[in-house]
Amino acid sequence: MELELFQTLGISLGLGLLVGLQRQHDQSELAGIRTFPLITMFGTISAYLAQDFGGWVVAAGLLSLAGLVVVANLMRSKGPYVDVGLTTEAAALLMYAIGAYLALGSGTVAVAVGATVAVLLHLKDTLHNLISRIGQRDLKAIMQFVVISLVILPVLPDDTYGPYNVLNPYNIWLMVVLIVGIGLSGYFAYKIFGQKAGTLLGGILGGLISSTATTVSYARRTKDSSNTSSNLATLVIFTASAVSFARIITEVAVVAPGTVATVAPPLAAVLLLMLLLGAVMYFFKRDETDKMPEQENPAQLKMALVFGAIYAAVILATSFAKEQLGSSGLYMVAIVSGLTDVDAITLSTSRLMQTGNLELNNGWRLILVAALSNLVFKAVLVGLLGNRSAFSRIAVLFGIVLVAGLLVLWLWPEEFSLLSSLTAQ
Incomplete structure (x- = not known):
């Protein structure tokens, strides 16, 4: 009561x-x-x-x-x-x-x-x-989030439809609300601290709002050496990518809290490596400063609809791959979906694990594969949009993380995951 x-x-x-x-x-x-x-x-x-x-x-x-x-x-x-x-x-x-x-x-x-x-x-x-300090644009962002969370969500049916009976409009939009809410928190943190946020804080906020958008923005800025140095851009992009790993763990904890004891440790191991590499970079480049680029409103209805469509497509693809192709098909879905949006595969996989339709040891591996695929995609973006110096630095850093992630996938003991699950119970 x-x-x-x-x-x-x-x-x-x-x-x-x-x-x-x-x-x-x-x-x-x-x-x-x-x-x-x-x-x-x-x-x-x-x-x-x-x-x-x-x-x-x-x-x-x-x-x-x-x-x-x-x-x-x-x-x-x-x-x-x-x-x-x-x-x-x-x-x-x-x-x-x-x-x-x-x-x-x-x-x-x-x-x-x-x-x-x-x-x-x-x-x-x-x-x-x-x-x-709240302008018209910020007020619009708040009202759009209200529409997304308090107007649209309550009226959606909480039933399953479509192929494989896995499309639930309410659950799909609930994931949209979660992701938009995370992005909006980062957006308003950016508005509070302003464009003159420090390099480290800029990377953190960029990871909360969109690590991919941050990568594109800073990679482009390295084309003009008088605007942003390659060292600073690399640090911001890498920090944002590390925050995206923390964001993944948070999403799992919210959507599937019963799986955290098994899923979080291997992901946290990769995150810890990224934090150590980022700390080393920050120690040597902490004197460099730059203004954080203007951030877009993450609560736009169009963006919410696009993410909802991506999430629904990932759910369908995962269900199809699981039934028709087995484990190998699931990993292909994780690789492809992770290239553009790791949130969708993280949330869909978390729901499958929470409902018992996917083994936990397979679940965290799918999420990690998607996250590593996303790192590869962002490295390619830096190579296409940034200068050669920025790409070489990002390639080395992301390469280290990629190798470490593959080792975690290969060597992480299942006995440790089982022990974590028993401890949580």
Whole structure:
């Protein structure tokens, strides 16, 4: 029951923040980024109280809030210098409801909501400064993600269709939401730190948003030696690729948490090697700086539809290969899909492992093969778009990782994977 309450209040808070963000961006004088979350949570608490005391509680709360709005507007109409806000009034109403719920409902939930109110009130300047840095393009990205996650996802059917009965529109779009969410977090981190983010941070953000796009951008920049050096471009591209391995492990943990003990260690071994190589590069080239290229909005509906189509195609190809071609066919799918988008094969393989339709030892190998295939593809991009110096450096680094990855595929003991699975259980 408490989990359900937290989920409901979390959604209430999120919706309040969303509407408050939009109103704050439009410089509303009545209510903004802090007031709307307080109002929505006040309504939620009132509704829960009404379950025990009757619907008049909700009506009384609505009348109280309406009275505050009327009074605020009357005061504002008296002169241009009246600064009227509803934050204190809304907070007072909400804390009244929390106090009542603390005695009549769940104390844990009441304490958590009360602490949230305190934090919202304390972060006034921080939240307002953050909103002031959000432009029209950034607001559009947020609204597009809302459409993708809160408008499209809930209406999709949660049933399987098509050949092999493996295409589930809800699950496919849920993976789209996950990937877009990861990219959007990197995008806003980039907006916070700005174009002057350090080399290492630039690579990390690039890996969160898109390591392939980062590779293309920095490879092109090496054509002009006065813009970006080959050493710096190599470090950023390699860092972004290392982050993509961490991203793969995160995706597996989210989609198939029961497989992490078996799947994560071999992938983490390759990631550790990349981190060591990246640390050595950074130590020798840490004095070089450059501006991070402008990043595209990852929440565009067109991009989401393209990824959804790729993910569905990978699911179909994997099911076909598994039934018609056996293990060799699965590896061919991993190689081909990994060339363009390693996320799709990672997510589809993770779901197969989670449902028991694919052995874990085969699953992590498919994911690693796709990741290594993606490294080869990015090396080719650097060779085609960058200068010879950048390509030679990337070829050496990616070559070391490729050899190490192949050794992991060949020599990783299955006994270790079995032990990890037993330990997790």
